[in-house]
Amino acid sequence: MNLTRRNAMALGAAAAATIVALPAGAATFEEAVMSVTGGKEAAEGGDLVLTAPEIAENGNTVPVAIDAPGAVAVTFLAIGNPNPAVATFKFGPLAGSREASTRIRLATTQDVVAVAEMEDGSFQTAKQTVKVTIGGCGG
Amino acid sequence: MAKGVKPRVKVPKSASAGDSITIKTLISHKMESGQRKDSDGKIIPRSIINRFTCDFNGENVIDVTIEPAVSTNPYFQFDAKVPEAGEFKFTWYDDDGSVYEDTKAITVE
Numbered sequence: 001m002n003l004t005r006r007n008a009m010a011l012g013a014a015a016a017a018t019i020v021a022l023p024a025g026a027a028t029f030e031e032a033v034m035s036v037t038g039g040k041e042a043a044e045g046g047d048l049v050l051t052a053p054e055i056a057e058n059g060n061t062v063p064v065a066i067d068a069p070g071a072v073a074v075t076f077l078a079i080g081n082p083n084p085a086v087a088t089f090k091f092g093p094l095a096g097s098r099e100a101s102t103r104i105r106l107a108t109t110q111d112v113v114a115v116a117e118m119e120d121g122s123f124q125t126a127k128q129t130v131k132v133t134i135g136g137c138g139g
Numbered sequence: 140m141a142k143g144v145k146p147r148v149k150v151p152k153s154a155s156a157g158d159s160i161t162i163k164t165l166i167s168h169k170m171e172s173g174q175r176k177d178s179d180g181k182i183i184p185r186s187i188i189n190r191f192t193c194d195f196n197g198e199n200v201i202d203v204t205i206e207p208a209v210s211t212n213p214y215f216q217f218d219a220k221v222p223e224a225g226e227f228k229f230t231w232y233d234d235d236g237s238v239y240e241d242t243k244a245i246t247v248e
Contacts (some may be wrong), residue, residue: 009176070183078208082174088206089217092199096159100201103210105172 029111030083033125036075036115042074045076050114050126056106059132064112065101070125071116074100107135144168146157146231150243154221162193162200166231166239172207188239190221190232201212221245 008104049127051065066074066089076086087099109131116124149163166188173185187207193200200219220229224247231239 048232085206088204094198094200094220096220100217105208
């Protein structure tokens with residue numbers, strides 16, 4: 001292939017697009033959600049409320065909270081982490097509500113996703129972008 | 140057993156029967172993710188708490204599966220129903236097989 005200026009530009013653009021879409025080792029949003037739902041479609045929104053800060057100065061400890069009325073289990077995913085799974089909360093018979101909160105690590109600026117499994121077996125997702133100033137996964 | 144592991148739990152001393160109460164738990168643990176490298180460039184092996192459960196009089200309140208992305212000193216907050224007086228039992232499961240436990244009694248007014 002003759003490396004003309006036009007070709008070179010196209011290559012560069014394609015490479016840049018790949019890097020933006022797929023940070024090293026990270027799964028896509030759909031893949032990560034599917035791994036939780038077992039291939040089932042997940043509806044966005046619903047009653048699911050995911051609370052996370054817009055900007056987290058320190059990615060080592062980012063507070064996240066979930067309120068998922070009618071859910072039996074909620075899984076947190078951090079799509080931009082080396083391993084997107086974060087934690088799964090299963091609510092037992094004595095759970096007083098469907099709320100829970102914890103603190104998580106985020107490697108970089110990314111979307112935090114909550115996937116809730118509802119009582120009827122369907123799935124809902126909620127997403128929030130968190131800006132991270134200092135990454136929290138070592139390296 | 141990982142060193143210096145100390146569970147801390149905050150539960151109200153009493154509640155009305157059938158009430159829902161908020162529980163906060165924290166356990167000091169370094170939660171080594173298995174992603175970090177030491178000064179020689181070798182990967183520090185993963186060592187985390189991988190599961191946390193809370194039960195009340197033998198019935199489950201919450202069961203959490205934990206991955207390395209949960210922060211150092213894992214903190215959890217959740218709500219529990221209190222149908223009668225009894226005891227909350229909190230259990231943390233370490234990667235190395237250790238199990239850390241704490242209990243808190245609650246009375247019903």
